[in-house]
Amino acid sequence: xxxxxxxAKNHVRTLLRSRATVLTVLAVPLALLLIAxxxxxxxxxxxxxxxxxxxxxxxxxxxxxxxxxxxGVTIHQYNTQDECVDAVKQGDxxxxxxxxxxxxRGASNTLHLYVDPSRTSLMHPLLQALESALAIRADEVGxxxxxxxxxxxxxxxxxxxxxxxxxxxxxxxxxxxxxSVGQLATAITPANTTLDATIASDIDLAGTQHTQQVExxxxxxxxxxxxxxxxxxxxxFAINSSTLSNTSKQSLRAQVANATVLAEDLxxxxxxxxSDLTVVNLTGKIDSLVAKLATTKASIDxxxxxxxSLAANLHAIKSKLDASLLTIAELQKAFNxxxxxxxxxxxxxxxxxxxxxxxxxxPVTSETNYRTYAFPFLMVIVLLFSGLLVPxxxxxxxxxxxxxxxxxxxxxxxxxxxxxxxxxxxAILGAQSLLMLIVxxxxxxxxxxxxxxxxxxxxxxxxxxxxxxxxxxLVSRELLAVLTSIILGVIMLVLSDFIIPLDTxxxxxxxxxxxxxxxxxxxxxxxxxxxxxxxxxxxxxxLIIVGGxxxxxILVLGHAIPQLRKR
Amino acid sequence: xxxxxxxxxxxxxSKGMPQGELEQTLIKxxxxxxxxxxxxxxxxxxxxxxKNAQIRMQGISKTFDGKKVLDNVNLEIVQGEIFGIIxxxxxxxxxxxxxxxxxxxxxxxxxxxxxxxxxQSVRQSPEAMRSFMGYAAQQPSLxxxxxxxxxxxxxxxxxxxxxxxxxxxxxxxxxxxGLADTRSVRASNLSGGMQKRLDIACALVHDPKxxxxxxxxxDLDVVLRTHLWDVLRAINKQGTTIIIASHFxxxxxxxxxxxxxxxxGRVAETGTPDELRVIYSRNQEVKVELGSxxxxxxxxxxxxxxxxxxxxxxKELGTIKIQTGQPTATLEAVLQxxxxxxxxxxxxxxxxxxxxxxxxxxxx
Numbered sequence: 024x025x026x027x028x029x030x031a032k033n034h035v036r037t038l039l040r041s042r043a044t045v046l047t048v049l050a051v052p053l054a055l056l057l058i059a060x061x062x063x064x065x066x067x068x069x070x071x072x073x074x075x076x077x078x079x080x081x082x083x084x085x086x087x088x089x090x091x092x093x094x095g096v097t098i099h100q101y102n103t104q105d106e107c108v109d110a111v112k113q114g115d116x117x118x119x120x121x122x123x124x125x126x127x128r129g130a131s132n133t134l135h136l137y138v139d140p141s142r143t144s145l146m147h148p149l150l151q152a153l154e155s156a157l158a159i160r161a162d163e164v165g166x167x168x169x170x171x172x173x174x175x176x177x178x179x180x181x182x183x184x185x186x187x188x189x190x191x192x193x194x195x196x197x198x199x200x201x202x203s204v205g206q207l208a209t210a211i212t213p214a215n216t217t218l219d220a221t222i223a224s225d226i227d228l229a230g231t232q233h234t235q236q237v238e239x240x241x242x243x244x245x246x247x248x249x250x251x252x253x254x255x256x257x258x259x260f261a262i263n264s265s266t267l268s269n270t271s272k273q274s275l276r277a278q279v280a281n282a283t284v285l286a287e288d289l290x291x292x293x294x295x296x297x298s299d300l301t302v303v304n305l306t307g308k309i310d311s312l313v314a315k316l317a318t319t320k321a322s323i324d325x326x327x328x329x330x331x332s333l334a335a336n337l338h339a340i341k342s343k344l345d346a347s348l349l350t351i352a353e354l355q356k357a358f359n360x361x362x363x364x365x366x367x368x369x370x371x372x373x374x375x376x377x378x379x380x381x382x383x384x385x386p387v388t389s390e391t392n393y394r395t396y397a398f399p400f401l402m403v404i405v406l407l408f409s410g411l412l413v414p415x416x417x418x419x420x421x422x423x424x425x426x427x428x429x430x431x432x433x434x435x436x437x438x439x440x441x442x443x444x445x446x447x448x449x450a451i452l453g454a455q456s457l458l459m460l461i462v463x464x465x466x467x468x469x470x471x472x473x474x475x476x477x478x479x480x481x482x483x484x485x486x487x488x489x490x491x492x493x494x495x496x497l498v499s500r501e502l503l504a505v506l507t508s509i510i511l512g513v514i515m516l517v518l519s520d521f522i523i524p525l526d527t528x529x530x531x532x533x534x535x536x537x538x539x540x541x542x543x544x545x546x547x548x549x550x551x552x553x554x555x556x557x558x559x560x561x562x563x564x565x566l567i568i569v570g571g572x573x574x575x576x577i578l579v580l581g582h583a584i585p586q587l588r589k590r
Numbered sequence: 591x592x593x594x595x596x597x598x599x600x601x602x603x604s605k606g607m608p609q610g611e612l613e614q615t616l617i618k619x620x621x622x623x624x625x626x627x628x629x630x631x632x633x634x635x636x637x638x639x640x641k642n643a644q645i646r647m648q649g650i651s652k653t654f655d656g657k658k659v660l661d662n663v664n665l666e667i668v669q670g671e672i673f674g675i676i677x678x679x680x681x682x683x684x685x686x687x688x689x690x691x692x693x694x695x696x697x698x699x700x701x702x703x704x705x706x707x708x709x710q711s712v713r714q715s716p717e718a719m720r721s722f723m724g725y726a727a728q729q730p731s732l733x734x735x736x737x738x739x740x741x742x743x744x745x746x747x748x749x750x751x752x753x754x755x756x757x758x759x760x761x762x763x764x765x766x767x768g769l770a771d772t773r774s775v776r777a778s779n780l781s782g783g784m785q786k787r788l789d790i791a792c793a794l795v796h797d798p799k800x801x802x803x804x805x806x807x808x809d810l811d812v813v814l815r816t817h818l819w820d821v822l823r824a825i826n827k828q829g830t831t832i833i834i835a836s837h838f839x840x841x842x843x844x845x846x847x848x849x850x851x852x853x854x855g856r857v858a859e860t861g862t863p864d865e866l867r868v869i870y871s872r873n874q875e876v877k878v879e880l881g882s883x884x885x886x887x888x889x890x891x892x893x894x895x896x897x898x899x900x901x902x903x904x905k906e907l908g909t910i911k912i913q914t915g916q917p918t919a920t921l922e923a924v925l926q927x928x929x930x931x932x933x934x935x936x937x938x939x940x941x942x943x944x945x946x947x948x949x950x951x952x953x954x
Binding site: 026037040425426429436 | 691693718721727729730731732733734735740750789793
């Protein structure tokens with residue numbers, strides 16, 4: 024067997040010969056992972072205590088509290104906000120929820136959540152639980168409000184649609200009425216109802232033409248009478264349609280009725296038979312007709328005056344109708360605008376309005392409890408501290424061992440002795456890694472990720488072991504080496520992603536921390552273990568470079584330190 | 591006398607007095623020249639290289655935290671010999687061994703190992719030297735959590751033995767050091783003596799040609815000590831050079847081919863035990879055993895006599911050792927005392943003091 028293997032085997036054997044050491048090196052990591060596996064089965068909040076203060080209890084605040092309680096959080100009511108906050112400061116409560124104001128639906132509500140950031144580990148589950156509960160209630164309230172608004176809008180649209188038809192009907196009616204009024208006004212405009220009475224005197228009853236002249240007169244009179252009747256009907260209608268007082272209307276109607284009688288008489292008078300066309304009769308008839316015509320003319324003149332008044336009145340009505348039409352057109356336009364605006368509201372789902380963006384956290388791992396976080400974290404912790412502690416303790420215990428003198432006299436080069444320390448350490452950490460991975464595999468059921476994770480763990484172990492060896496070379500006292508290793512381990516842990524997300528820290532610090540093996544290793548272990556990502560091996564390339572540099576330093580020191588010690 | 595000279599030399603040198611001036615001062619003061627020269631120069635003079643050297647140290651000096659631990663040491667260890675190093679605590683014995691092993695680098699000078707491949711500077715070729723030698727330190731150097739066999743197997747394999755060969759070697763060594771029954775016992779559960787034996791076995795696991803041992807028999811009982819010396823002697827007979835630093839001077843005296851005496855960071859003298867006794871002891875030792883064991887009266891009687899030059903008396907195991915510059919006169923006086931007291935003279939022997947006594951003479 025080569026000296027390297029002999030020495031390494033002896034280091035491992037002497038280390039593991041002590042039961043306490045076996046317990047520390049192998050049983051503790053195993054137990055740690057097993058405990059984590061069983062304990063982190065759920066992320067229960069049953070022991071989380073939240074104090075509550077509400078300035079005035081409302082249905083909404085009670086509902087929020089109820090939802091939080093359903094998450095498993097223990098609620099304790101306080102009488103004042105200060106008491107509630109003090110309870111957080113004193114550690115009685117993990118957080119304090121203060122409902123400010125009335126906290127009613129529809130009001131602008133403010134919820135103060137007092138937390139203790141020093142309890143970092145509790146912050147995440149606490150905030151997660153409270154945010155979840157509050158988000159649910161806020162969604163519900165928002166949805167209610169949105170539903171109300173959407174319903175109102177729908178009602179408005181329906182109403183507008185309904186009224187729009189009425190407006191159109193009204194417009195049409197007014198339009199029609201205006202048209203009718205216009206026609207009526209035109210119709211009652213005094214026509215040329217005058218009859219030249221001289222026609223009758225011009226009839227030369229002696230002449231041969233008198234028959235023709237009489238017929239012309241009779242025809243003109245008949246036409247006049249009929250025309251007059253038509254006009255009188257129009258005037259009567261106009262009187263009814265006018266805005267005149269009832270008394271005026273009655274007076275006018277009486278005149279029209281009188282005129283109508285005259286027109287009928289006139290029509291009767293014009294109804295002269297051929298037998299009447301005798302000169303004797305004719306003269307009487309003509310005189311009578313002329314007299315009627317005169318009377319009718321007077322009546323027509325009176326009616327014409329009424330017609331003028333009525334026409335003016337109807338024109339005024341038409342103007343008003345036209346003005347109403349304009350107003351109605353504007354109203355219609357407004358309705359159209361409202362309809363268009365309502366139709367532009369394409370989202371009508373209250374859920375979509377209340378929560379237009381819904382955040383649904385979808386875990387990318389099969390496990391949703393703390394194991395996926397805890398296992399990589401614990402593995403790194405175990406390897407970090409083992410790697411920092413085992414090599415210096417091996418080296419120092421070898422130096423301080425009773426066998427140190429005999430070991431120093433072995434014909435083996437110092438570099439081989441250093442390699443043996445490394446080999447022994449990597450064997451121990453490799454065994455730890457294997458044990459932890461088996462436990463992790465059992466709990467997380469991520470068998471595909473075990474091999475890449477093992478390689479990552481070995482690389483991380485190698486680098487940390489080299490750091491530990493540096494400590495062992497530079498520090499000769501066991502207690503000091505242990506302290507140095509622990510302090511360095513704690514620093515590396517604090518500067519890792521496990522406690523505070525590095526990306527939230529200042530950039531220069533974040534970049535510096537990225538050199539930390541715990542950071543690179545932690546991320547690589549997580550991705551390789553949980554997702555079986557072989558690509559994570561690339562991310563440990565930086566670690567390999569760091570390890571190479573450390574190895575060179577160790578080789579130089581390994582050559583120099585024995586020389587110095589001999590002197 | 592040695593005390594006075596030693597403290598004076600140390601004091602004068604530490605005050606910066608030049609060595610030549612100090613030498614003249616001591617001679618003028620009446621100190622014998624050979625003694626003065628030994629105190630001032632021994633161990634620092636260049637050695638004459640021998641053909642069969644195994645280790646040669648030339649002009650080695652080492653200072654730790656301002657204290658000179660080794661001062662211009664020149665020493666040569668010959669192949670196949672058992673070389674003992676004696677000296678007070680802090681005299682540099684362990685540093686000397688560690689320097690041979692390449693665990694400590696000299697500030698000045700070099701350690702050259704004569705390996706089968708040729709002479710090699712230990713500083714430049716520590717690995718070659720380590721394959722060649724075994725080292726058993728004062729404190730057992732073992733993995734406490736490994737079993738006896740695992741310790742041997744580990745070091746054997748680390749030295750290049752196959753698993754099978756290492757297992758076989760472990761079995762034979764465990765038998766050799768009397769730990770065959772404890773092969774599955776953790777090293778931490780062994781007694782101090784057993785750990786020491788296991789440590790020696792570990793030093794031997796790769797059949798080294800040079801064995802460096804720092805207090806190898808400390809913590810061992812007399813029986814085990816004797817057994818271990820026998821083992822080492824057997825190993826030595828196979829051609830392994832052994833360098834031992836020990837406080838068990840009597841054992842070294844009987845076991846070592848040569849002994850080096852270290853004082854103030856220097857190898858003050860090297861030689862066989864007999865040579866050292868001759869060099870360092872101006873007295874001889876009269877060993878007496880009286881039937882009455884009235885040794886206090888004997889000492890009082892002797893001190894009353896003129897010109898006996900009694901330097902020291904040591905009562906030991908029912909006898910008394912009388913170190914004297916006039917052994918003949920002292921013998922006569924002892925005979926006279928026994929005759930006057932009508933005491934039975936059970937044992938009477940004249941000889942040189944042991945190395946241990948010399949050591950005590952030199953350093954106390």
